[in-house]
Amino acid sequence: MRVTWRDTPTSLDPDATSHLKTLFIKSVQFDVTEDELRSVFEPLGATGVKLVTDHDTRRSKGVGFLDFDDHQVAEQVLTRISRGEFVLRGHAVTAEWARPRGMCVPSHETAVRNIPP
Numbered sequence: 001m002r003v004t005w006r007d008t009p010t011s012l013d014p015d016a017t018s019h020l021k022t023l024f025i026k027s028v029q030f031d032v033t034e035d036e037l038r039s040v041f042e043p044l045g046a047t048g049v050k051l052v053t054d055h056d057t058r059r060s061k062g063v064g065f066l067d068f069d070d071h072q073v074a075e076q077v078l079t080r081i082s083r084g085e086f087v088l089r090g091h092a093v094t095a096e097w098a099r100p101r102g103m104c105v106p107s108h109e110t111a112v113r114n115i116p117p
Contacts, residue, residue, distance in 0.1 A: 021074050022098040023066040025081070029089045030060045040086065041066050045073040065098055 028037070034051040041049055048067030053060055068074035080086065081095040 018071060020097045020100075021068045021071050023068075023074055023078055023081075023095045024098040025064050025066060025093055025095045026062065027091060027094045028060065028062045028064060029091050030062055032060065032088050034064070036088065037064060037066075040088065041077070044077050044080075045070065046077070066095075 025037075028051070032051075034049055037051060038046075038049045045068055046066045047069050049064065050067075051060055051064040066074070066077065068077070078095055078097070081093055084092045086093045
């Protein structure tokens with residue numbers, strides 16, 4: 001049996017994000033390194049850059065996190081990313097607020113597959 005939970009992408013209430021300081025970046029080319037991300041985003045105020053890699057192969061999963069000390073700086077970077085200002089190796093990076101662990105947007109759709117009769 002395989003159960004898939006799907007988070008529905010929605011925009012979060014601005015009041016709910018006013019304390020957030022971490023961005024979740026997506027659509028990062030697989031050959032972009034953490035050092036390359038750092039060289040792009042640290043000058044803009046990022047205090048931490050983490051590229052997510054596969055545990056076994058150490059290959060990039062094409063996503064990562066940008067930490068900031070200040071919410072407003074993070075919000076400015078998010079706005080610039082949303083405008084498509086950051087193209088790395090020919091591919092525009094996208095971003096959204098990183099949700100703290102345990103904070104999940106409820107989904108109205110749950111897929112259940114391969115349930116034996």
